[in-house]
């Protein structure tokens with residue numbers, strides 16, 4: 001199957017999904033409208049038997065007729081969206097039929113067809129890069145982001161597509177993140193000579209929690225959605241518009257996530273169709289170029305390629321996340337508090353004050369105030385946190401490779 005056919009099929013899948021979603025929404029709206037009308041009818045009958053005034057009865061009757069009219073309109077929409085969904089799915093079946101055994105989608109579910117096409121595409125990343133109109137690499141400035149960007153940029157350079165690459169950083173501000181994160185992400189982009197864009201998430205995590213009066217958690221991870229994903233999403237529209245193509249643009253959205261990070265990430269595929277961000281004007285494929293890497297692989301690549309990383313890793317924090325990430329474990333949070341103190345940051349006091357003000361614990365299992373108390377005990381027993389530049393590399397790639405890395409980085413500075 002050639003690239004053009006795959007793209008046509010993916011677009012047909014997107015349309016079928018969109019049509020099904022519209023039909024499901026219409027169905028839900030009809031159920032609501034029908035329920036409201038059904039409730040209004042006995043009320044009218046009851047009112048009549050209680051001999052209300054003619055004016056009140058007329059008003060009740062008018063309200064009921066309005067609800068009945070809405071129910072009929074909602075029912076008509078269900079029929080329209082059903083027809084549209086059937087047409088979209090039938091178009092997909094016709095398009096896929098030459099590539100399938102049997103009729104329609106050959107008995108395969110749409111999700112299997114999608115996975116098959118995306119799986120083939122993911123196995124040919126050079127073709128993917130060549131076919132893309134733009135490649136957006138989301139970067140937190142962290143170790144996985146920089147290795148992801150390194151892979152994407154290497155492929156783009158090999159295929160003469162470096163001008164398609166843009167690195168995007170969601171800046172949550174220094175009330176949420178460690179100092180120097182945005183500047184680091186910018187230096188990483190400048191190293192390869194690719195465009196660098198920043199989207200600001202005003203208020204950051206602190207502002208979000210202040211507004212909601214609740215900390216996010218793993219089940220309701222609103223912070224990533226509202227502070228990162230939703231800020232970056234409008235860029236896809238801007239990029240597609242700037243391309244000014246007479247046809248649907250193909251945008252690759254590269255993310256530096258790894259399967260080894262969590263069970264949820266183990267279930268991710270190397271390539272996915274972003275149905276939320278895709279429209280008739282742009283197809284957005286989410287690409288996970290380093291899904292297969294382990295943490296050790298990442299540090300080896302950083303050492304080998306001389307990629308700059310943030311100093312918090314040397315203080316043995318495993319992720320360059322928000323200073324107090326709601327997903328972090330207790331020991332990491334204790335270390336983050338001690339690192340704040342070592343760097344002279346007042347964030348522990350500000351976050352615990354917020355926790356007290358809103359009356360909602362940072363985590364169900366423990367409060368941030370408890371974490372700060374534990375950090376204070378550790379400081380009293382062990383003294384202030386100490387670390388040296390290159391410590392994380394010494395742990396992961398060995399003394400000699402770390403020394404070599406530092407020498408090369410200093411020489412390049």
Ligand code: SF4
Pocket residue numbers: 205216221223224227321322324325326327
């Ligand atoms: S780093 Fe943690 S706290 Fe910050 S946005 Fe991501 S999940 Fe939320």
